[in-house]
Amino acid sequence: MTRILAISGSIRTESFNTALLNAFGPLAPEGMTIEVFKGIDELPHFNQDLEGDVPASVTRLREAVQAADGVIISTPEYNRAIPGVLKNALDWASRPYGQSSWAGKPVAVLSSSPGVQGGIRAQEELKGQLRNLAAYVVQGPEIAIPEVHTRLGVDEQARVTLTDPATAGMVKFLLQGLQNAVDTKTGETHTKALNAWAASLAG
Numbered sequence: 001m002t003r004i005l006a007i008s009g010s011i012r013t014e015s016f017n018t019a020l021l022n023a024f025g026p027l028a029p030e031g032m033t034i035e036v037f038k039g040i041d042e043l044p045h046f047n048q049d050l051e052g053d054v055p056a057s058v059t060r061l062r063e064a065v066q067a068a069d070g071v072i073i074s075t076p077e078y079n080r081a082i083p084g085v086l087k088n089a090l091d092w093a094s095r096p097y098g099q100s101s102w103a104g105k106p107v108a109v110l111s112s113s114p115g116v117q118g119g120i121r122a123q124e125e126l127k128g129q130l131r132n133l134a135a136y137v138v139q140g141p142e143i144a145i146p147e148v149h150t151r152l153g154v155d156e157q158a159r160v161t162l163t164d165p166a167t168a169g170m171v172k173f174l175l176q177g178l179q180n181a182v183d184t185k186t187g188e189t190h191t192k193a194l195n196a197w198a199a200s201l202a203g
């Protein structure tokens with residue numbers, strides 16, 4: 001069983017990015033479960049003063065990322081960048097220093113927007129930030145979904161669905177890429193030299 005944590009870059013109730021992640025279950029390879037994380041809206045603004053005794057919301061995020069075999073993030077674009085709430089979550093889970101929850105974690109990334117560019121600039125920024133955090137950014141098809149509101153629907157059981165077959169096909173490949181990274185432990189290999197260097201400093 002492969003446990004994937006899904007994080008939406010939007011905390012809006014009717015978020016298209018959250019809706020997308022909720023529609024991914026049927027597109028996942030056999031044996032993969034996808035749990036959508038709820039709670040990045042509960043994180044306080046990152047503040048080093050809080051690091052000594054972190055709020056429960058922070059611990060919950062860190063533990064969820066650590067317990068997951070991999071993570072998938074769908075982000076909107078705010079003013080050609082990632083939303084502040086998502087950056088805040090990245091920062092909280094990158095700490096304490098030397099114990100980042102992101103290091104070696106396979107992460108798949110996509111973006112969406114009601115606009116025509118699909119949030120591609122935010123997606124690029126997010127991938128760069130994750131690489132800086134030593135996460136392993138999964139290489140799959142680049143999925144930046146334009147006019148996302150036209151590609152979502154609801155089935156008879158009131159579940160959100162991805163109605164565009166081409167996009168759904170790409171998502172299947174991206175999730176398979178995440179599965180492959182988990183199966184081959186690519187994330188661990190990816191951070192081997194970094195960990196060896198840190199250990200050499202510790203003596």
Ligand SMILES: Cc1cc2nc3c(=O)[nH]c(=O)nc-3n(C[C@H](O)[C@H](O)[C@H](O)COP(=O)(O)O)c2cc1C
Pocket residue numbers: 010011012014015016017018076077078079080081112113114115116117118119
């Ligand atoms: C402050 C702000 C800035 C935005 N900037 C962009 C942008 O740069 N590019 C874009 O495609 N959409 C932009 N949008 C529109 C968002 O893509 C849209 O609100 C989207 O629905 C947000 O994602 P969500 O549905 O997951 O909440 C912006 C929206 C807000 C509120």
